[in-house]
Amino acid sequence: MQTCKRSCSILIVLLAAQFIGLGLFSKGFFPYKASLPGFSTIEEHPKLPNGDKAAPLVPKFDRLVFMLVDALRSDFVFGENSDMNFVKNLIENHHAVPYTAIATAPTVTLPRIKALTTGSVPNFLDAILNIAESDTSSSLLSQDNWLVQIKKAGNKSISFFGDDTWIKLFPGVFNTTDGTTSFFATDTVEVDLNVTRNVKPQLSKPDWDVLIFHYLGLDHVGHSGGPHSPLMRPKQKEMDDVVKIIYDTIIDQDTQRMQANKNAKPTLFILCGDHGMNEVGNHGGASIGEITTAFVFMSSKFNTVKHVHDKMSKNHDPPSFRYYKVVNQVDVVPTLSYLFGVPIPKNNLGKVMLDLLVDTNEFEKLRVMQLNAHQLSGILQNTWISFDCNPNITLQSGKNCDQDADDVKTRLQCLYWLSYYYHAMALNSIDANYISNASFFYDKFISESSSYISSSFSDYDVGSMYWGLLFMGFASVCFVIVLVNQNARRRKQIRNREKYNKLQFLSYLGTFGLCITMFSSSFIEEEHQFWYFWIQTMWFGFIIYSFRSSKFVHDQILALLSACQMILIRIIRIWNQTGQKYAGEIDLRFYFNTSHVYYMWILFFCSMLILTTMTLREILVTRLIQGKNILQIVLQLISVLIIIFIAFSITKYKLEIDGGSILFPDIFSWIIMIVPITLPVMLARMIYATIGASLVLISLLTILQSKLRNTQGEQNFFDNHVYSLM
Known part of the structure; x- marks a missing residue:
């Protein structure tokens, strides 16, 4: 009892550390974006750079x-x-x-x-x-x-x-x-x-x-x-x-x-x-x-x-x-x-x-760019209080500023001054060179200002993210240590320690590898590639283990089955390109659909028949023969009917969208008599609701039945599961 209380206390502390770390990381990953309050008004529009009053917007x-x-x-x-x-x-x-x-x-x-x-x-x-x-x-x-x-x-x-x-x-x-x-x-x-x-x-x-x-x-x-x-x-x-x-x-x-x-x-x-x-x-x-x-x-x-x-x-x-x-x-x-x-x-x-x-003429376009630049300068002034939103173009220092300065504020301020300067000169002298220069500097200021503000709004609070990762990493390492210590006690109760240790090591290694991939968005998008690799590695590990085992005949069969599984997984991998990066590439499914259409349909019908038969066999033979409860039997029969209906609905939908109704008109007409209307959305909802409810009820009845038969055995069952979770 004392050991259980200590373990629970440790888990609570580690859980709190995880939540603290998650909060700090979220704070850094979702930075606060300061925005200017209120709404722009016509009265806030600046005068022309030469001091004249601008005409109202039309x-x-x-x-x-x-x-x-x-x-x-x-x-x-x-x-x-x-x-x-x-x-x-x-x-x-x-x-x-x-x-x-x-x-x-x-x-x-x-x-x-x-x-x-x-x-x-x-x-x-x-x-x-x-x-x-x-x-x-x-x-x-x-x-x-x-x-x-x-x-x-x-x-x-x-x-x-x-x-x-x-x-x-x-x-x-x-x-x-x-x-x-x-x-x-x-x-x-x-x-x-x-x-x-x-x-x-x-x-x-x-x-x-x-x-x-x-x-x-x-x-x-x-x-x-x-x-x-x-x-x-x-x-x-x-x-x-x-x-x-x-x-x-x-x-x-x-x-x-x-x-x-x-x-x-x-x-x-x-x-x-x-x-x-x-x-x-x-x-x-x-x-x-x-x-x-x-x-x-x-x-x-x-x-x-x-x-x-x-x-x-x-x-x-x-x-x-x-x-x-x-x-x-x-x-x-x-x-x-x-x-x-x-x-x-x-x-x-x-x-x-x-x-x-x-x-619009060139001067109206300059006025448009001035208003655009003035609006952006307001955001820059919110970032740097000293940024000059209304430069005095009579100051000749504006013309001599450093437009290539390394400091962002200095460079943007200079571009803004130069824009106003040449705009004012263009208004006073109507010179094409001044108009061209004013347009050039306005465009450069607007582009660079927009780029800088956009990047600053997207900046992460790296310090908070580091502290969050530190807390979560500490909690994870401590949790692994606690888990290893708990499993060390359990290993004493397991007879085949060698096999248990190897399987446990592979499980820990796979979990650790998956956690590492979670730090990259590309790996998250292509997570299935990790599982393809790791499942193949596990099967290959079984093959190696079987040849080193003393139970030659039994484990050589395991090696053969493992090799077959590896072949099947390889076929699955090349059958349909999924994920984000390789979805557009040619796969085996595309090859069959374009070059061997009839073979593709034969594979589809065989797959549907085998999967449906295996599911019905599981429900009727494996489960029904053991059940004596009437409600359980009724639910299993309902599940059988639903499985058959789903199989026909999927087949009808496949025939409709992939041209099968033209290739196999007799089969399609026969299926229409059984499933006259296919509604994928309603079908999906019915599958989730009915099948889910049926399986849950069956599981509950099975647990209750087992508990009535052997209360002590059921208690041991729950104890073992709770202990493994801890």
């Missing part, structure tokens, strides 16, 4: 349609295999301005929406909040964003339809909403139809100002079957049809509005993605496919202007996914702010896309 557009297609990777729009032909025709005919937009990690929906609306750089804590559907702590009502700015500026109406994450982020902002949940990843149809049904009715209303549509189906197709799924191109065609409906409607409406009212301005239509996807269809990290998205700006204003966004050479590296001019995803925020005549959000890190300013 909106370039009256209305906005913001269509966000979840996981819209750049090649899904611009690639040769894309089925978004209408969008590509608009680009080729210079009626739309395309960009390749780069998103930053984490590439999940909630952080990307924050980036697209506030212009800030979210961190990985936002990725965690993205999973919590009920979370309300991530609301953006208190953070400056272009939605609130547009709504305040002209009392415009904003309506939203699609992923309900927007509704949680902007409560009370939208006049009309129709949200859909994003966590039923197998739904690739209804989740988009619920959005599309609102398109025509909303566009037909005479008083709409801003419409936001967030489509989820393409992302769900990626999660279900990857970017090369048979459903991907039809989904692209569906999105392309929606774009055509919106574009044709707003062009007709703009023509009528501007004929009726000479002061009316056109509508801006933006098609974009929040992130991309990798070759498996997943996203969240920073691989090239996950961070590369498409941006397309469409409007009647662009119809008469030929843009310079020519497609990159066809010889460019396809995995780069870079087709047109590359911009940062957050660049849309200051661009939208200027195009609609509202202040740039305070925490924006983007840069205005000057290519979209098609009807």
